[in-house]
Structure formats: C-alpha cells, structure tokens
Amino acid sequence: MKMNKHDKVWFDGRLIDLGDACVSPLAYGLHYGWGVYEGLRAYDTKKGRAVFRLRDHMVRFLDSARFMQLDVQYSLDELCDAVKEVCRANGSQADYIRPLAYYGENGELGLGAVNVPTHVLIMTIHMGAYIRGGAPGASLITSSWERPSNLATSLTAKVCGNYVSSIIAKREAMRQGADEALMLNHNGSVAEASAENVFMVRHGQLITPGLSEGILEGITRDTVIELARELGYEVVERSITRGEIVIADEVFMTGTAVELHPVRSIDGIPIGKDVPGPITAELRELYGKVVRGEVEDHLDWVDPIDQKPARRRKK
Numbered sequence: 120m121k122m123n124k125h126d127k128v129w130f131d132g133r134l135i136d137l138g139d140a141c142v143s144p145l146a147y148g149l150h151y152g153w154g155v156y157e158g159l160r161a162y163d164t165k166k167g168r169a170v171f172r173l174r175d176h177m178v179r180f181l182d183s184a185r186f187m188q189l190d191v192q193y194s195l196d197e198l199c200d201a202v203k204e205v206c207r208a209n210g211s212q213a214d215y216i217r218p219l220a221y222y223g224e225n226g227e228l229g230l231g232a233v234n235v236p237t238h239v240l241i242m243t244i245h246m247g248a249y250i251r252g253g254a255p256g257a258s259l260i261t262s263s264w265e266r267p268s269n270l271a272t273s274l275t276a277k278v279c280g281n282y283v284s285s286i287i288a289k290r291e292a293m294r295q296g297a298d299e300a301l302m303l304n305h306n307g308s309v310a311e312a313s314a315e316n317v318f319m320v321r322h323g324q325l326i327t328p329g330l331s332e333g334i335l336e337g338i339t340r341d342t343v344i345e346l347a348r349e350l351g352y353e354v355v356e357r358s359i360t361r362g363e364i365v366i367a368d369e370v371f372m373t374g375t376a377v378e379l380h381p382v383r384s385i386d387g388i389p390i391g392k393d394v395p396g397p398i399t400a401e402l403r404e405l406y407g408k409v410v411r412g413e414v415e416d417h418l419d420w421v422d423p424i425d426q427k428p429a430r431r432r433k434k
C-alpha cells in the first residue's frame with residue numbers, strides 16, 4: 120500500500136500532512152545524497168503497537184549524522200518520541216519507519232558548503248514482506264560491482280549517498296531475475312547484500328563477515344548474533360570467500376526490512392539441502408517472537424508506541 124498525501128510526517132519538529140512537506144530543489148541532500156537515514160519496523164505486540172530496537176536505531180541515526188557533520192537539533196529522546204508520534208498518527212498499517220536527516224540549502228551548490236541547516240523528516244510506509252514472490256528463500260547473484268571499501272566512505276554510517284552502490288547492485292540482480300545482490304569487497308571477500316547483512320552456516324558454526332569487511336553494523340545482525348549465542352551456537356565474525364559461501368550448509372540475510380530471510384541459491388547454485396535450513400528456521404522463528412514482544416528476556420528491545428522510550432540495554 121502506497122503512502123497518501125494525508126499520511127502524517129514529522130518534519131522539523133511538527134507533524135504535518137505528507138502532501139505539505141516541501142523540500143527545496145536546491146537541497147544538498149537531493150543533489151549529492153548529503154544526508155543520513157534509518158529504517159525501523161513496528162509490530163503488533165501484547166502491549167500494543169511497538170517499535171523494535173527504537174533507541175538503538177536512533178543512536179545509529181545520530182552517529183551517522185555526526186559522521187556527516189549534520190547538525191541535528193533534536194535529542195535522542197525527542198527523536199524516539201517523534202518516531203512514536205508518527206506511528207500513532209499513521210495507524211497499524213505503518214510497519215516501516217524512515218527517519219531522514221538531510222543538508223538543506225543556502226542558495227549555492229558547492230561541495231564545501233558549511234553552516235547549512237539540517238532538516239529532519241520521519242515518515243512511515245506499509246512495507247509488508249520486503250522480498251516477495253512466495254519462494255521459500257531468496258535467489259542471489261554475486262554483483263559485478265564491488266562494495267565500497269571502508270577507505271571510500273564510512274560504511275558504519277547510513278549515509279544516503281552510499282546507497283547508489285546498493286541500487287546499482289540490486290538492479291543488476293533484478294535484471295538477471297534474482298531477488299538480491301551479494302556484494303564482495305575490494306579483497307574479493309563477501310561483504311553483504313544490497314541492504315542486508317549475510318550469515319552462513321558451515322559445520323554447525325554461524326559465520327558472518329566482521330566490520331572490517333565493508334558492512335553496515337546491522338542491528339538485526341547484532342540481534343541474531345545475540346539470539347544465536349543464547350541458543351548455544353558458536354558465532355564467528357571473519358572474512359568469507361565466495362567459494363565458501365556457495366557450498367555453505369545454510370545462508371541467510373538479516374535486516375530490518377528483510378528480517379531474517381533464507382537464501383536458496385547464489386548464482387544459480389542451490390544452497391544446502393532444505394530451504395530454510397534447520398538453524399535458519401530456528402533463528403527466524405525466534406526472531407519473529409522477539410520482535411513481537413513474546414520473549415520475556417528481550418522485552419527491552421520492544422518499545423510500545425504509547426509509552427516513553429525504553430533505556431538502552433546494557434550488554
């Protein structure tokens with residue numbers, strides 16, 4: 120379901136109709152991808168509608184803004200409250216939340232612009248399943264485009280402009296009839312998919328690329344690592360070769376949008392015996408319960424939209 124012009128957006132501190140939210144044609148955010156964003160999901164829980172790991176996402180949002188030297192005028196608490204306010208205004212169809220901070224305009228277009236106002240927008244859409252088509256798992260191609268390295272940009276920050284590379288890879292996958300693109304880094308090792316982290320299972324061990332491999336430090340990745348360890352699995356962060364991942368017993372992707380999604384093939388090569396494999400299925404089921412507030416030990420990750428934000432969980 121698409122957004123309509125009467126859906127509410129939070130724009131620089133005010134809740135207004137989407138149709139009234141105006142962005143200047145001179146905005147640096149528009150020209151150069153000079154902005155940062157987040158993606159969060161809301162779920163129905165026993166305590167009503169709730170946002171998953173709200174505070175962690177908004178901490179990452181402010182960290183991303185700090186990297187791009189955007190001057191976000193709102194505190195973490197204010198931003199968390201604003202997310203909840205938009206969710207309340209847009210109702211239960213709003214399952215995906217998109218905060219965006221972008222560099223505005225100063226009447227010029229030079230890359231050296233300073234002291235330009237930063238605008239903050241928070242909107243929601245109805246996303247449903249991110250990968251559609253009903254197949255039991257996603258088909259991936261290995262993109263011919265390299266994931267930018269940590270020397271090209273910060274991959275820890277969700278910088279809008281970074282996503283040009285993801286879009287090129289995703290469209291390459293779509294042209295080949297695949298669901299997603301697996302991106303390799305400058306060393307030829309597996310980095311991540313266009314907007315998802317990647318895990319493989321080999322010999323009972325869960326393996327995922329570490330941060331130096333050129334990946335976003337995904338919040339779902341962190342969630343799944345913690346849940347897998349609680350279930351007693353060994354989780355290792357290390358580089359993964361292309362040759363290794365195609366013979367893995369199981370491969371899955373993680374991300375707020377995709378949640379935990381099995382991979383059925385890479386470059387036409389089937390992965391594992393069953394899709395989803397047993398460990399993927401177990402983790403996916405548990406993840407589904409955790410985000411819906413059905414797991415007592417992880418209720419602090421679930422932030423009801425009618426309550427004040429939960430404090431960050433101590434590790």
Ligand SMILES: Cc1ncc(COP(=O)(O)O)c(C=O)c1O
Nearest residue numbers: 314315316335337338339374375
């Ligand atoms: C490049 C990239 N990798 C991984 C992820 C998954 O991150 P998260 O689990 O925090 O949504 C995303 C999601 O936005 C992403 O854009």
